[in-house]
Amino acid sequence: MKRFALVLAMLAGSVFIAASPGSTNTLPDGSSSDDTAKTADSPPPADAAEPTDSSSSDDTAKTADSPPPDNTPKKAASARHAESTKPDDNTLPDDTDHKIDICHLPPGNPANGQSISVDFDSIINGTGHGNDGLDIIPPFDYTKQGVPGSFPGQNWTGEGQSQYNNGCDEDQPNQPDAKVENKDETGDPNCTEKTVTTTFYTRSTPYVFDENSWTWVLGTPGEWVVDHTTSRAATVEECPTVVDDTEKTIDICHLPPGNPANGQSISVDFDSIINGTGHGNDGLDIIPPFDYTKQGVPGSFPGQNWTVEGQAQYGNDCDDVIVVTPIAPTVTEITACGTDGLVVLPTTEGVTYAFDPAGESPTEGPWKVTATADEGFVIADGASTSWNGNLGAHTTCATPVAPSVTDIEKCGEDGNVELPTTEGVTYAFDPAGDSPTEGPWKVTATANEDFAFPAETQTMWSGDLGDRIECALPVPPTVADSCDEDGSVTLPVTEGVAYAFTEGDGVTGEWTVMATPQEGFGFADDTVAEWSGTVTLPEQCAGGAQIVVAEVVVDEGCPGSERPTPTVIEGVVYTFTVGDGVEGPWEITATAEEGYELVGQQVFIGDAGAAECGKVVHLDDEDDALLPDTGGAPLGPLLVGGLLTVAGVAVLGRQRFVQ
Numbered sequence: 001m002k003r004f005a006l007v008l009a010m011l012a013g014s015v016f017i018a019a020s021p022g023s024t025n026t027l028p029d030g031s032s033s034d035d036t037a038k039t040a041d042s043p044p045p046a047d048a049a050e051p052t053d054s055s056s057s058d059d060t061a062k063t064a065d066s067p068p069p070d071n072t073p074k075k076a077a078s079a080r081h082a083e084s085t086k087p088d089d090n091t092l093p094d095d096t097d098h099k100i101d102i103c104h105l106p107p108g109n110p111a112n113g114q115s116i117s118v119d120f121d122s123i124i125n126g127t128g129h130g131n132d133g134l135d136i137i138p139p140f141d142y143t144k145q146g147v148p149g150s151f152p153g154q155n156w157t158g159e160g161q162s163q164y165n166n167g168c169d170e171d172q173p174n175q176p177d178a179k180v181e182n183k184d185e186t187g188d189p190n191c192t193e194k195t196v197t198t199t200f201y202t203r204s205t206p207y208v209f210d211e212n213s214w215t216w217v218l219g220t221p222g223e224w225v226v227d228h229t230t231s232r233a234a235t236v237e238e239c240p241t242v243v244d245d246t247e248k249t250i251d252i253c254h255l256p257p258g259n260p261a262n263g264q265s266i267s268v269d270f271d272s273i274i275n276g277t278g279h280g281n282d283g284l285d286i287i288p289p290f291d292y293t294k295q296g297v298p299g300s301f302p303g304q305n306w307t308v309e310g311q312a313q314y315g316n317d318c319d320d321v322i323v324v325t326p327i328a329p330t331v332t333e334i335t336a337c338g339t340d341g342l343v344v345l346p347t348t349e350g351v352t353y354a355f356d357p358a359g360e361s362p363t364e365g366p367w368k369v370t371a372t373a374d375e376g377f378v379i380a381d382g383a384s385t386s387w388n389g390n391l392g393a394h395t396t397c398a399t400p401v402a403p404s405v406t407d408i409e410k411c412g413e414d415g416n417v418e419l420p421t422t423e424g425v426t427y428a429f430d431p432a433g434d435s436p437t438e439g440p441w442k443v444t445a446t447a448n449e450d451f452a453f454p455a456e457t458q459t460m461w462s463g464d465l466g467d468r469i470e471c472a473l474p475v476p477p478t479v480a481d482s483c484d485e486d487g488s489v490t491l492p493v494t495e496g497v498a499y500a501f502t503e504g505d506g507v508t509g510e511w512t513v514m515a516t517p518q519e520g521f522g523f524a525d526d527t528v529a530e531w532s533g534t535v536t537l538p539e540q541c542a543g544g545a546q547i548v549v550a551e552v553v554v555d556e557g558c559p560g561s562e563r564p565t566p567t568v569i570e571g572v573v574y575t576f577t578v579g580d581g582v583e584g585p586w587e588i589t590a591t592a593e594e595g596y597e598l599v600g601q602q603v604f605i606g607d608a609g610a611a612e613c614g615k616v617v618h619l620d621d622e623d624d625a626l627l628p629d630t631g632g633a634p635l636g637p638l639l640v641g642g643l644l645t646v647a648g649v650a651v652l653g654r655q656r657f658v659q
Contacts, residue, residue: 092146096121102129103136103160103168110134113168124151136160136168162209166216178202178227200227243293246271252279253286253310253318260284263318274301286310286318312378321378324350326371326385334364334392337452341391343367350377364394395452398424400445400459408438408466411522415465417441424451438468469522472496474515476531477506488535488599489513496521503532507549507600510534547597548572550590552604561609564588571596577603583611 099117106112113136120142122128129135139153163169178201201224208219249267256262263286270292272278279285289303306314312321330344340363345353348371355361356368368388373379404418414437419427422445429435430442442462447453474497478490489506491499496518504511512532517523551567552574564581566574571593578587587605592598 093143094145095142096124096144098142100138100140102138103164104129105134105136105168107132107134113163115168120151124149129154136164138164158209158211158214161214162216165214195231195233197229197231199229201225202227244295246274246292246294248292250288250290252288253314254279255284255286255318257282257284261320263313263320265318270301274299279304286314288314308381309378312373316376319376321373321376322350323380324348324373324377325380325383326351326353328384328387329353329369331367331389331391333389334394337395337397337454340364340394341367343369343391345369350374351379362391364391366390393450395447395450396424397454398422398447398451399454399457400425400427402458402461403427403443405441405463405465407463408468411469411471411517411524414438414468415441417443417463417465419443424448436465438465440464467520469517470496470520471524472517472521474499474523474527474529476528477513479533479535489533502530504535505600506535508535508547546571546595547599548592549600550574550598550602550604552588552590554606558609560607562606563608564604564606566590572598578605579608581608583608 097119099119100123101115101117102123103113104116106114118129120140121144123137124142124144129137133154135154136156137151137154138156139151141148141150143149203222203224205221206219207216209215210217247269249269250273251265251267252273253263254266256264268279270290271294273287274292274294279287283304285304286306287301287304288306289301291298291300293299309321309323313319326348327346329346332342332344334341342363343355343361345355345361350373352372352374354370354372356370361367366388367390368386371379371385379385400422401420403420406416406418408415416437417429417435419429419435424447426446426448428444428446430444435441440462441464442460445453445459453459472495475492475494477492477499480488480490489501489511491501491506491513494515498516498518499513500516502512502514506513510532511534512530515523515529523529548569548571550569550572553565553567555561555563555565557563564586566588573591573593575589575591576586577589579585581588585605585607587603590598590602590604
């Protein structure tokens with residue numbers, strides 16, 4: 001169809017086929033050719049007319065009504081050669097008068113393609129068949145006046161070659177097909193109203209082009225369509241023979257109405273059962289089900305008393321049987337490691353129990369038990385005759401043990417949790433990984449394949465290794481020289497170490513200093529953390545002031561109270577700088593008089609608590625009588641002479657020194 005679109009486009013212009021004056025071959029479209037080369041400059045005939053579907057060609061043209069192709073592929077270029085009519089005196093080779101079959105498609109009616117035979121020259125002269133763009137021409141080689149040439153073909157596509165091989169017909173006819181179906185319609189078994197209906201169907205199968213073989217082949221058949229139907233009466237040969245087998249016999253258990261316990265096996269015909277008054281109607285006999293045909297009509301007897309008990313009695317030569325009910329076996333499944341499962345068969349009269357497959361009770365895994373009735377017994381209707389289950393898998397007992405734990409107890413050391421090794425047990429940290437070196441830890445135990453834990457087995461352990469402790473190294477305090485080589489003690493400053501006097505104050509007399517690790521630090525086992533000594537001072541250093549030490553004693557006689565009592569020391573003046581020592585917080589500041597040098601603690605603090613608690617020594621004018629009058633300030637300074645030779649004063653009762 002694409003080629004026809006091209007044809008229509010070309011019809012918009014004038015197409016002429018040149019003809020020489022002596023032409024004897026008339027083409028279907030009115031053009032002409034002869035066996036010799038055409039003159040390219042010849043004008044078109046004046047009376048040329050458009051061809052129609054009934055246009056004719058010369059003796060070599062093929063009709064458009066030719067039958068479907070024989071599917072025999074033709075060669076791509078089927079040039080037909082004839083003897084040359086060139087003059088013998090022409091010494092140059094020239095075969096352009098040779099013939100070739102082409103498909104000529106008239107411009108006015110291209111659907112009416114015709115096969116014609118033309119010479120080479122009518123194609124290659126530039127104005128003939130090889131120039132109109134419509135005809136289907138195979139490729140061919142030629143020689144003209146000694147010069148070889150080649151015509152590449154025109155419209156020589158797959159579709160063009162198909163049309164060329166199809167006698168130049170564009171389309172292929174469909175292949176008709178038909179079938180017949182007979183249907184019997186029977187009115188009654190005696191064939192009095194039987195008819196035979198015959199249905200005639202038709203369908204068509206189109207031809208399609210096969211590009212592999214370049215031939216037309218049959219395609220997919222179309223749908224069957226009813227063409228017509230006929231009906232007629234059936235012939236005698238088509239009528240079935242009337243069948244009746246009710247005279248056949250069958251064995252039944254006959255139970256006499258007066259003595260049904262005396263069952264007997266007898267043989268009776270079908271008709272005595274199905275006639276409605278015989279054995280099939282008394283309700284006592286045991287009769288198997290059966291099929292029959294009576295006067296051509298098929299029927300079925302469903303059986304009578306054909307229950308499990310009835311079949312058992314039937315199979316027991318019609319003697320009575322005892323009905324029994326099997327019971328389920330006793331099953332002990334595996335619920336713990338190291339144990340086996342067990343199935344115990346029951347004991348029931350008239351019943352045989354067996355394992356499937358036969359044998360002893362399995363100790364693990366699937367099990368199945370079946371029950372069958374012994375001779376003379378029958379299993380009750382609806383009773384169970386098969387039981388099955390799974391005992392579970394046998395497992396070996398494994399007992400997990402707790403991991404070994406090393407907590408952090410010393411500085412510079414890591415904690416550790418060591419997993420144990422136990423057959424059948426896998427230990428793991430939670431979260432997964434290696435043992436932590438500090439902080440919380442958790443270990444879980446799981447049983448390996450084919451192993452299990454006994455009941456109530458501990459499978460999880462946890463704890464805390466503690467925080468990592470950094471090691472700190474304390475150093476001894478410094479004893480400094482002062483006032484003619486008499487010295488005082490200075491506490492050092494070290495990261496992670498706290499220093500404190502546990503005896504004396506390092507100013508005078510005996511003293512002891514203790515070092516303790518601060519939070520997050522610790523000391524190694526062989527670390528020295530305590531030092532002691534004695535500080536001595538002269539009465540007065542040469543060229544210097546007399547050394548004095550202030551002291552305040554606190555009375556803790558009342559719960560929650562600290563009542564201060566300054567110790568009278570010559571050269572020392574005490575002043576309340578906060579509170580009054582009667583109630584609430586207080587602060588006493590000690591200062592030295594001229595000619596004295598105050599060393600050691602100079603500020604004392606505490607909390608006197610409630611005013612009602614006990615007697616208090618006040619440092620005011622009213623209480624001056626309690627202390628020696630040393631000529632101090634109006635606030636009641638206390639001056640006591642003499643050299644302080646001890647680091648503290650013993651206090652009776654519940655008194656202590658203020659540090």
